Amino acid sequence: MAMTRRMALVNGAAALAVTAAEAKPSALHRRLICLDTHLDTPADLARPGWDVTARHAHDTDMTQVDVPRMGDGGLDGGFWAIFTPQGPLTPQGMMAARDAALLRAAQIREMVAAHPKTFELAFVAEDAARIAARNKIIVYQSIENAYPLGEDVSLLRGFYKLGVRMVGPVHFRNNQFGDSATDKKQFGGLSPRGRELATLANDLGMVLDASHASDDVFDQMAEMSRAPIILSHSGCKSVFDHPRNIDDARIRKLAAKGGTIQINSYNAYLISVPSNPERDKERRALFDKLDGLDAMTPAQAAATVREVAAGTKALSTKYVTPRATIDDFMKHVTHALELVGPEHVGIGCDWDGGGGVIGMEDVAAIPQITDRRVKLGYTEAQLSNFWGGNVLRVLSAAHAARKV
Amino acid sequence: MAMTRRMALVNGAAALAVTAAEAKPSALHRRLICLDTHLDTPADLARPGWDVTARHAHDTDMTQVDVPRMGDGGLDGGFWAIFTPQGPLTPQGMMAARDAALLRAAQIREMVAAHPKTFELAFVAEDAARIAARNKIIVYQSIENAYPLGEDVSLLRGFYKLGVRMVGPVHFRNNQFGDSATDKKQFGGLSPRGRELATLANDLGMVLDASHASDDVFDQMAEMSRAPIILSHSGCKSVFDHPRNIDDARIRKLAAKGGTIQINSYNAYLISVPSNPERDKERRALFDKLDGLDAMTPAQAAATVREVAAGTKALSTKYVTPRATIDDFMKHVTHALELVGPEHVGIGCDWDGGGGVIGMEDVAAIPQITDRRVKLGYTEAQLSNFWGGNVLRVLSAAHAARKV
Numbered sequence: 110m111a112m113t114r115r116m117a118l119v120n121g122a123a124a125l126a127v128t129a130a131e132a133k134p135s136a137l138h139r140r141l142i143c144l145d146t147h148l149d150t151p152a153d154l155a156r157p158g159w160d161v162t163a164r165h166a167h168d169t170d171m172t173q174v175d176v177p178r179m180g181d182g183g184l185d186g187g188f189w190a191i192f193t194p195q196g197p198l199t200p201q202g203m204m205a206a207r208d209a210a211l212l213r214a215a216q217i218r219e220m221v222a223a224h225p226k227t228f229e230l231a232f233v234a235e236d237a238a239r240i241a242a243r244n245k246i247i248v249y250q251s252i253e254n255a256y257p258l259g260e261d262v263s264l265l266r267g268f269y270k271l272g273v274r275m276v277g278p279v280h281f282r283n284n285q286f287g288d289s290a291t292d293k294k295q296f297g298g299l300s301p302r303g304r305e306l307a308t309l310a311n312d313l314g315m316v317l318d319a320s321h322a323s324d325d326v327f328d329q330m331a332e333m334s335r336a337p338i339i340l341s342h343s344g345c346k347s348v349f350d351h352p353r354n355i356d357d358a359r360i361r362k363l364a365a366k367g368g369t370i371q372i373n374s375y376n377a378y379l380i381s382v383p384s385n386p387e388r389d390k391e392r393r394a395l396f397d398k399l400d401g402l403d404a405m406t407p408a409q410a411a412a413t414v415r416e417v418a419a420g421t422k423a424l425s426t427k428y429v430t431p432r433a434t435i436d437d438f439m440k441h442v443t444h445a446l447e448l449v450g451p452e453h454v455g456i457g458c459d460w461d462g463g464g465g466v467i468g469m470e471d472v473a474a475i476p477q478i479t480d481r482r483v484k485l486g487y488t489e490a491q492l493s494n495f496w497g498g499n500v501l502r503v504l505s506a507a508h509a510a511r512k513v
Numbered sequence: 514m515a516m517t518r519r520m521a522l523v524n525g526a527a528a529l530a531v532t533a534a535e536a537k538p539s540a541l542h543r544r545l546i547c548l549d550t551h552l553d554t555p556a557d558l559a560r561p562g563w564d565v566t567a568r569h570a571h572d573t574d575m576t577q578v579d580v581p582r583m584g585d586g587g588l589d590g591g592f593w594a595i596f597t598p599q600g601p602l603t604p605q606g607m608m609a610a611r612d613a614a615l616l617r618a619a620q621i622r623e624m625v626a627a628h629p630k631t632f633e634l635a636f637v638a639e640d641a642a643r644i645a646a647r648n649k650i651i652v653y654q655s656i657e658n659a660y661p662l663g664e665d666v667s668l669l670r671g672f673y674k675l676g677v678r679m680v681g682p683v684h685f686r687n688n689q690f691g692d693s694a695t696d697k698k699q700f701g702g703l704s705p706r707g708r709e710l711a712t713l714a715n716d717l718g719m720v721l722d723a724s725h726a727s728d729d730v731f732d733q734m735a736e737m738s739r740a741p742i743i744l745s746h747s748g749c750k751s752v753f754d755h756p757r758n759i760d761d762a763r764i765r766k767l768a769a770k771g772g773t774i775q776i777n778s779y780n781a782y783l784i785s786v787p788s789n790p791e792r793d794k795e796r797r798a799l800f801d802k803l804d805g806l807d808a809m810t811p812a813q814a815a816a817t818v819r820e821v822a823a824g825t826k827a828l829s830t831k832y833v834t835p836r837a838t839i840d841d842f843m844k845h846v847t848h849a850l851e852l853v854g855p856e857h858v859g860i861g862c863d864w865d866g867g868g869g870v871i872g873m874e875d876v877a878a879i880p881q882i883t884d885r886r887v888k889l890g891y892t893e894a895q896l897s898n899f900w901g902g903n904v905l906r907v908l909s910a911a912h913a914a915r916k917v
Contacts, residue, residue: 204667208674215619215675219626261665263608270612271619 134183134476137489142241142497143475145187146275146371146455147253147320147342149462150174152192154216156414158407161220162227171418173460173471176227179246181473185497186231186240186247188275188341189217191268192462193257195282195289203259203285210257214250214271221248230272234505237497249504251275251318251341253462255306256284262305269313274504275341276310277318278303278326288323290352298325307333314511316503319343320353320373320457327359336510337367337503342457342464344378344441345370345448353378354441357448364453367506369499371457372442374464379433379441388428395420435468439481446482451491455499538587538880541893546645546901547879549591550679550775550859551657551724551746553866554578556596558620560818562811565624566631575822577864577875580631583650585877589901590635590644590651592679592745593621595672596866597661599686599693607663607689614661618654618675625652634676638909641901653908655679655722655745657866659710660688666709673717678908679745680714681722682707682730692727694756702729711737718915720907723747724757724777724861731763740914741771741907746861746868748782748845749774749852757782758845761852768853771910773903775861776846778868783837783845792832799824839872843885850886855895859903 153159153172164177174184191213196202221228229240231249240247250273258264265276278286283295286303299307307330310317317338319327330338340363344354353375355363360370376382398417402410425432445454458464460472469477482492494502557563557576568581578588595617600606625632633644635653644651654677662668669680682690687699690707703711711734714721721742723731734742744767748758757779759767764774780786802821806814849858862868864876873881886896898906 200667204670207668208671211615211671212674215622218619218623222623222626223629225627263604264611266608267612267615270616 134181135480135483137483137492138183138476138479140489141183141479141493142185142237142247143183144237144247144249144455144497144500145184145458145460145472145475146339146500147251147373147457147459147462148174148187148189149192149253149460151189151213151217151220153461154220155213155403157403157405157410159410162224167465167471168422169415169418171414171421173465176224176246178471178473182471182475184472184475186237186249187457188249188251188500190251190253190462191217191257191273192253192280195254195256195280195284198285200259203256206257207259207264210252210268214268214273217248217250218271232272232274233508234501237501249274251277251316253277253318253321253341254280254284255286256280258286258306260285260302262302262309265306265309265315266313269315273315274507275316275318275339276306277320277341278306278322278330280321287326290321290323292323294323294325296325298323298329304329304333311335311507311510312512314508316507320371324355324359327355328362331359331362331366331368334366334510336507337369338363339368339500339503340370340457342373342375342459342462343370344373344375345444348441348444349379349381351378360445360448360453364449367503369453369455369503370445370449371455371500372438372445374433374438374458374466374469376433376463376466379437379466380431382431385428385430388424388430391424391427392421395424433466435466435474435477438466438469439478442478442482443485446495451487451495452499452502455495455497538585539884539887541887541896542587542880542883544893545587545883545897546641546651547586547588548641548651548653548859548901548904549588549862549864549876549879550743550904551655551777551861551863551866552578552591552593553596553657553864555593555617555621555624557865558624559617559807561807561809561814563814566628571869571875572826573819573822575818575825577869580628580650582875582877586875586879588876588879590641590653591861592653592655592904594655594657594866595621595661595677596657596684599658599660599684599688602689604663607660610661611663611668614656614672618672618677621652621654622675636676636678637912638905641905653678655681655720657681657722657725657745658684658688659690660684662690662710664689664706666706666713669710669713669719670717673719677719678911679720679722679743680710681724681745682710682726682734684725691730694725694727696727698727698729700729702727702733708733708737715739715911715914716916718912720911724775727756728759728763731759732766735763735766735770735772738770738914740911741773742767743772743904743907744774744861746777746779746863746866747774748777748779749848752845752848753783753785755782764849764852764857768857771907773857773859773907774849774853775859775904776842776849778837778842778862778870778873780837780867780870783841783870784835786835789832789834792828792834795831796825796828799828837870839870839878839881842870842873843882846882846886847889850899855891855899856903856906859899859901 162176193206229245255278279289283292287299318341320341320343346354346356566580597610633649659682683693687696691703721734722745724745724747750758750760
């Protein structure tokens, strides 16, 4: 990408055009089983009329993953997240979150049921190759933010039964299970209930995910877990110092335990983005329009999304905000690879959850990641681990370490 | 039906042939929106390889409902049950039941998602006519046995969110919510937690179902509820005295409150069936083979079902057991109709849950019910209420009485 950040901001359309041209996957990329460990796409499934098998454009639809674009990008599947925003730690808040998470879990399964020739649910590591061989998309399920479990950790069993195989205790804010990377220290790591959660996840054979968790939570989960743990979508603190990124010592610790860090493409974690309360206020007002999307008619929902997309574009002109490029993203990838090698690094772009950089705006653009590593001499075997083997090894080890 | 019960036992095949001949629906029957308020068919969805859109035969497949047979019978839909057998009242038992019920709920939604031109989820009374007009099958959801809610009544909210609109607190045995019709008196009705459950169901706008509940539970739910309640699959005690059937005074009370009794076609509740421990032991051993069906390959599952079906047939020859006929079933229908009129009676055959009588072995045979009422002078308007209007009125009233 020769384009400067500034140019790209002024001319988003040009950036997209370059992306499409660059995105064509190589034969090598096509041969790999490519998994992304954090897909927030399930949130889009609740949009009335939104069809995951149809092609959409990020700049008008605000989505980054669908079946045609996964095909373009050669992404074979990944962990489809049951994400719940952190709400109040009240019985009412927890119940509402639980109910929303149960519905989201059902919606992921409904997506697969609706398109049985396109998707297949995956539960164990061996499922990935089998499903890919049938030219279907691999659907593992994960929980981002265990808040919806409320005061009853055992509900994790219910999600396990529905197919969930990875769980991260927290999101942006502290909750009943422990401290968030982006909140004040409260428990100094996991709460007692958080320890219960980690133990149960381990006993069930679920992968523990420390993305969004505080460093203390990372340390404690790595310490407690009988199996390797994962950072499903994180960056490197030594490339850019942000609480959501992780330092080198901890990446080494993660690798030593057999785990893997999956690199995130979330703008504000890749480069320095000065805060701007005015911009954020306007953006919030804009995004509030998306609330209640699921109660709209398909036409209303589509119109609302177009309106918010246009508003977002206008905001990015009004408040010029630094945007990371694929080069910035690759710096995190490269750093992690150089630090712990291709057996402990992978990709978790946070598509449909805030991910995407200039030059890699949606999932169609990911073949560039492979191309860039190939140019640096990475072998197919290394890239095979990077794109899927590592997370499957972690999943397999978690399953092997289960107790129930 | 000129056939005697004895003949039918000796010659099941002949009985089935008669059923098919009699089953052709009249134009009138076709015009009605016909709903069955207790379909246990969701249990079959977990059978590997079992396809709800394919035609099956009861005597080899042990199922009674699928799309082709619903078409034959002119059944437009109904309440698809999330049924959980009563297990131990331990945390482990309750958790296992909860997880199984969550998966069953997902499976009902997956059935609909997999066949969007055939099925549609229904939530409010108005949905029924709209869905029927599109020639699709109406899928309301219900809970039979609230045991899976464990100690946390609030989980009912999660099921509501998934679409459940009817709940019965108990099944064959007492549980944490109250007394079963077929168990010893323990609470003398609802437990304190059972009252909580009934209140929450009411507040959510779910219909309270007293089938399987003790008379005390029936009385207390009828008393507590702001909305009419239902007996989703029950019979009349004054026709045959069985704890699962309800006495005339209570049927009158139900009707006075605006509710409806939906008549069951479960053999042992329609006529006197002497107990036979030896037969029951052999039958249990046979049915135990069905455990773990969901972990089998489709071929194994189908073979196991065929084996159990053949074994069941052999058992019915070895131990001659009285079997009710459609005449016996219609006696309960007629009695209820004569007692409280066609605005307070309907059908809940318990298909795939033990229902079915000689002459009406599966859902394909239900047009006979209409034919018999027409011969007795019932009008189309009366039959329209009987087959659907009554339960929709109850659903509508429950929804209107909601508080949250």
